[in-house]
Amino acid sequence: MKLEGTNTLAAPxxxxxxxxxxxxxxxxxxPGLKELKEVAPDTYEATLVIGVAAVKxxxxxxxxxxxxxxxxxxxxxxxxxxxxxxMKGQGSVDLEPQGEGxxxxxxxxxxxxxxxxxxxxxxxxxxxxxxxxxxxxxxEQTLGGGGQGPGGNR
Amino acid sequence: xxxHRKVLSPMSTRYMGARIPRNEDPxxxxxxxxxxxxxxxxxMLHAAxxxxxxxxxxxxxxxxxxxxxxxxxxxxxxxADLGPLGGPLPKLIPHPALVHHKTQxxxxxxxxxxxxxxxxxVVAESRYAAEDVLDLITVDYDPLPVAATLEEATAAGAPLVxxxxxxxVAAHYTQRVGNVEQAFGAxxxxxxxxxxxxxxxxxxxxxxxxxxxxxxRTDRLEVWDSTQAPIPIRNGLAAMFGLLQQNVRVVAPDVxxxxxxxxxxxxxxxxxxxxxxxxxxRPVKWIEDRRENFVATNQEREQIxxxxxxxxxxxxxxxxxxxxxxxxxxxxxxxxxxPIVAGTTLPGPYRIPHYHCEFAAVFTNKTTxxxxxxxxxxxxxxxxxRLLDRVARELGLERTEVRRRNLIQPDEFPYDVGxxxxxxxxxxxxxxNYPACLxxxxxxxxxxxxxxxxxxxxxxxxxxxxGVACYVEGTGIGPYEGCRITVEPSGKVCVAxxxxxxxxxxxxxxxxxxxxxxxxxxxxxxxxxxxxxLFSWGTGTFASRAAVVAGNAVALAAQAxxxxxxxxxxxxxxxxxxxxxxxEGRVFVRGVPARSLSLGDVALxxxxxxxxxxxxxxxxxxxxxxxxxxxxxxxxxxxxxxxxEVDPDTGMLTVHQYLVVHxxxxxINPLILDGQIHGGVAQGLGGVxxxxxxxxxxxxxxxxxxxxxxxxxxxxxxxxxxxxxxTPSPLNPLGVKGAGExxxxxxxxxxxxxIEDALAPFGVRITEMPLSPNRLRQLLAEVRRTP
Numbered sequence: 001m002k003l004e005g006t007n008t009l010a011a012p013x014x015x016x017x018x019x020x021x022x023x024x025x026x027x028x029x030x031p032g033l034k035e036l037k038e039v040a041p042d043t044y045e046a047t048l049v050i051g052v053a054a055v056k057x058x059x060x061x062x063x064x065x066x067x068x069x070x071x072x073x074x075x076x077x078x079x080x081x082x083x084x085x086x087m088k089g090q091g092s093v094d095l096e097p098q099g100e101g102x103x104x105x106x107x108x109x110x111x112x113x114x115x116x117x118x119x120x121x122x123x124x125x126x127x128x129x130x131x132x133x134x135x136x137x138x139x140e141q142t143l144g145g146g147g148q149g150p151g152g153n154r
Numbered sequence: 155x156x157x158h159r160k161v162l163s164p165m166s167t168r169y170m171g172a173r174i175p176r177n178e179d180p181x182x183x184x185x186x187x188x189x190x191x192x193x194x195x196x197x198m199l200h201a202a203x204x205x206x207x208x209x210x211x212x213x214x215x216x217x218x219x220x221x222x223x224x225x226x227x228x229x230x231x232x233x234a235d236l237g238p239l240g241g242p243l244p245k246l247i248p249h250p251a252l253v254h255h256k257t258q259x260x261x262x263x264x265x266x267x268x269x270x271x272x273x274x275x276v277v278a279e280s281r282y283a284a285e286d287v288l289d290l291i292t293v294d295y296d297p298l299p300v301a302a303t304l305e306e307a308t309a310a311g312a313p314l315v316x317x318x319x320x321x322x323v324a325a326h327y328t329q330r331v332g333n334v335e336q337a338f339g340a341x342x343x344x345x346x347x348x349x350x351x352x353x354x355x356x357x358x359x360x361x362x363x364x365x366x367x368x369x370x371r372t373d374r375l376e377v378w379d380s381t382q383a384p385i386p387i388r389n390g391l392a393a394m395f396g397l398l399q400q401n402v403r404v405v406a407p408d409v410x411x412x413x414x415x416x417x418x419x420x421x422x423x424x425x426x427x428x429x430x431x432x433x434x435x436r437p438v439k440w441i442e443d444r445r446e447n448f449v450a451t452n453q454e455r456e457q458i459x460x461x462x463x464x465x466x467x468x469x470x471x472x473x474x475x476x477x478x479x480x481x482x483x484x485x486x487x488x489x490x491x492x493p494i495v496a497g498t499t500l501p502g503p504y505r506i507p508h509y510h511c512e513f514a515a516v517f518t519n520k521t522t523x524x525x526x527x528x529x530x531x532x533x534x535x536x537x538x539x540r541l542l543d544r545v546a547r548e549l550g551l552e553r554t555e556v557r558r559r560n561l562i563q564p565d566e567f568p569y570d571v572g573x574x575x576x577x578x579x580x581x582x583x584x585x586x587n588y589p590a591c592l593x594x595x596x597x598x599x600x601x602x603x604x605x606x607x608x609x610x611x612x613x614x615x616x617x618x619x620x621g622v623a624c625y626v627e628g629t630g631i632g633p634y635e636g637c638r639i640t641v642e643p644s645g646k647v648c649v650a651x652x653x654x655x656x657x658x659x660x661x662x663x664x665x666x667x668x669x670x671x672x673x674x675x676x677x678x679x680x681x682x683x684x685x686x687x688l689f690s691w692g693t694g695t696f697a698s699r700a701a702v703v704a705g706n707a708v709a710l711a712a713q714a715x716x717x718x719x720x721x722x723x724x725x726x727x728x729x730x731x732x733x734x735x736x737x738e739g740r741v742f743v744r745g746v747p748a749r750s751l752s753l754g755d756v757a758l759x760x761x762x763x764x765x766x767x768x769x770x771x772x773x774x775x776x777x778x779x780x781x782x783x784x785x786x787x788x789x790x791x792x793x794x795x796x797x798x799e800v801d802p803d804t805g806m807l808t809v810h811q812y813l814v815v816h817x818x819x820x821x822i823n824p825l826i827l828d829g830q831i832h833g834g835v836a837q838g839l840g841g842v843x844x845x846x847x848x849x850x851x852x853x854x855x856x857x858x859x860x861x862x863x864x865x866x867x868x869x870x871x872x873x874x875x876x877x878x879x880x881t882p883s884p885l886n887p888l889g890v891k892g893a894g895e896x897x898x899x900x901x902x903x904x905x906x907x908x909i910e911d912a913l914a915p916f917g918v919r920i921t922e923m924p925l926s927p928n929r930l931r932q933l934l935a936e937v938r939r940t941p
Contacts, residue, residue, distance in 0.1 A: 058289075081293075111852060114269065114854075117850065117854040119445070121856045122856075
């Protein structure tokens with residue numbers, strides 16, 4: 001399941017970069033995140049509680065930030081497993097200045113398996129967009145601004 | 155009951171062929187059936203399975219410590235806990251061509267090869283507790299690349315489902331008749347098609363289930379199992395657990411649909427549940443839930459055929475060739491039965507002088523495949539009938555005329571096809587009248603008037619099409635089935651046989667056979683199936699064989715009991731045995747009905763408490779055990795015809811009319827036979843348009859609920875017209891042939907032709923099944939783009 005979108009944030013690139021690298025901001029803005037423990041630089045152990053269709057459950061796994069080119073690009077990957085199966089996602093984030101603010105382009109590729117795949121696959125697109133949307137909404141609230149794409153449209 | 159009166163005069167003893175209501179129905183319809191989930195034993199525990207969410211992964215580590223410590227948990231097993239039962243499960247049907255006969259494990263040792271493969275087994279005080287505890291097990295998986303499709307699995311450098319064998323091809327097998335190369339070389343016309351059939355599930359109303367109970371004081375293991383083969387399960391359990399077969403009782407009580415996948419021997423749960431019951435000393439129950447049924451119960455139908463036909467200018471077949479891929483799924487316990495049946499069903503009712511059939515059985519990271527109603531027959535018929543439709547179109551011949559020109563004629567039986575069938579015996583058709591079935595089907599569907607009717611619909615902007623397809627169905631293969639018949643002093647007759655029953659109406663059709671022989675009514679005959687404690691020999695209910703193999707064993711045993719009754723009554727009535735007759739529940743001297751005894755009194759007298767027994771009685775009671783051991787199968791045939799309508803805008807398909815002309819030899823009970831065909835056609839229609847097991851690119855099953863996997867309902871399935879032609883089989887005393895799969899076999903072929911006929915103005919070609927509204931719209935869009 002591939003998703004992509006853009007958001008405009010009312011803060012300069014450097015500020016946005018700092019925020020999306022800040023464990024505290026990630027913890028606050030990642031929907032369903034119950035725990036985020038830094039185990040190495042840019043590597044976290046995460047516990048998420050997410051519901052896809054009728055399948056709600058808890059996933060534990062890793063969140064990692066790689067391919068960093070400060071202050072404009074990184075790859076964020078997340079993998080978790082739990083009772084309802086597993087989910088694996090990878091996304092890229094690219095920042096570019098846009099006037100006073102920042103244009104954030106993101107892409108994501110989500111894979112799920114087990115019960116959530118069998119029961120939740122058809123809902124995944126919608127749920128994925130909603131969760132990513134929540135993430136950026138939270139960033140916007142932190143930094144100010146508005147967006148386009150699934151995040152900004154809601 | 156009206157059927158009862160209409161067919162039988164009060165004095166008649168002819169129940170064979172009578173449309174009588176089923177003995178089992180009052181009990182089932184009043185909710186008094188006993189299915190595995192109805193078995194509730196004191197102190198019973200409940201099991202749940204942790205299944206792999208990955209289609210292919212290495213298991214690095216399993217941590218069950220939290221699960222074992224959870225309240226209400228009696229046991230948590232992983233592969234490490236299985237001891238001697240940790241090896242690969244039994245290889246069912248070996249074949250010389252099957253070089254990699256891979257079977258799965260009760261619990262995966264180090265690698266999982268399909269999403270749904272069992273990894274851990276939890277036993278707890280309730281199913282709720284067991285399910286919750288599954289969440290406390292942590293499995294560390296290392297995902298591996300996935301071979302999701304036949305194309306992927308056979309591509310160079312494909313991910314290997316079993317890395318130790320260096321290939322995904324489990325078997326490569328070829329059968330040939332004549333010299334196909336020569337025939338094709340000299341043929342004036344040759345046509346090629348690539349034909350694809352996708353996966354489906356059997357969807358029994360009752361999913362699988364097992365209950366086991368162990369008595370350490372008597373060393374007795376009792377197992378209730380929703381299986382089609384209780385006796386082989388009993389034999390296997392005795393061997394695996396080191397028990398006497400005598401001390402293991404396996405009961406397949408009422409089974410809510412079998413359709414093939416319930417004859418696996420063994421599914422992991424059939425070993426794990428008894429193991430837990432023995433270790434824990436308490437009964438254990440596991441009932442498969444619907445989602446498990448979509449991943450853990452065997453599936454079928456995925457094949458890709460590259461087929462070619464050579465014909466002369468008149469459409470006479472010179473040769474046929476098919477090279478196909480058969481998707482075995484992750485393991486191949488059942489061997490090559492499905493692809494062999496596909497290749498040997500393909501020739502059907504047609505004369506094919508030169509034939510080449512070659513297949514590769516291929517592992518993929520999907521649920522294991524084993525026979526599901528049809529078991530390759532629908533594929534063979536789909537390929538053959540699609541080729542003939544192509545011939546008709548290319549040569550400008552009438553489609554039924556092409557078929558008629560190639561039909562085997564009634565005077566050509568026995569007809570040797572020249573192949574080896576699934577029972578390892580020559581494929582030799584015993585009897586049939588193929589032209590008569592085709593003629594009758596065309597008459598019933600008013601084929602001659604079709605062009606005019608179709609024109610009339612088209613002038614109203616409606617796209618209706620007619621399809622006709624022929625098939626031959628191999629049935630009634632050996633090795634044997636048996637039966638014990640006992641007349642009780644009450645006059646009631648007990649029949650015990652080893653074949654299980656999953657809705658086929660054995661309690662009635664077997665009773666009819668016995669009633670005729672013993673001069674009683676079917677209601678006086680109590681048929682017991684599926685309990686190894688009652689009859690100990692048998693192989694199972696599969697391949698449309700119960701009526702043929704068990705039915706004839708019943709007939710032979712009933713004849714023997716009849717003879718015994720005459721011998722005993724001769725002495726009691728002081729008349730020669732030759733003059734003793736049985737009728738209306740009584741045994742009497744011919745022409746002197748007053749000199750008579752009830753059948754029950756004869757049974758009572760045949761079991762004296764004192765004094766010497768006449769030597770000619772050869773033991774007590776009115777009882778006999780007989781076996782029927784056919785040397786080869788018997789071959790049914792039929793023709794399906796249908797009228798469908800396609801809405802080119804929505805892609806929706808409506809089946810307006812569906813009729814079946816069918817010949818399965820002598821009919822025991824037309825009511826039951828009609829029901830068999832109704833169910834088969836409904837399943838066939840499901841596989842044509844509604845039912846599709848979808849997997850994503852990572853072989854994740856996506857259709858694991860009835861919201862995604864659409865089983866046709868009464869709204870989609872039309873009412874059927876069915877007519878029976880009776881060409882008795884010369885191969886068994888009753889003259890019967892099997893009918894269990896007849897309904898499903900040519901449905902895809904007939905509907906494909908009908909859809910092409912309906913959409914003829916657009917030139918849509920159907921080369922795949924199942925279809926869907928979306929797919930039909932795509933096909934329409936493609937032909938509209940390429941004028």
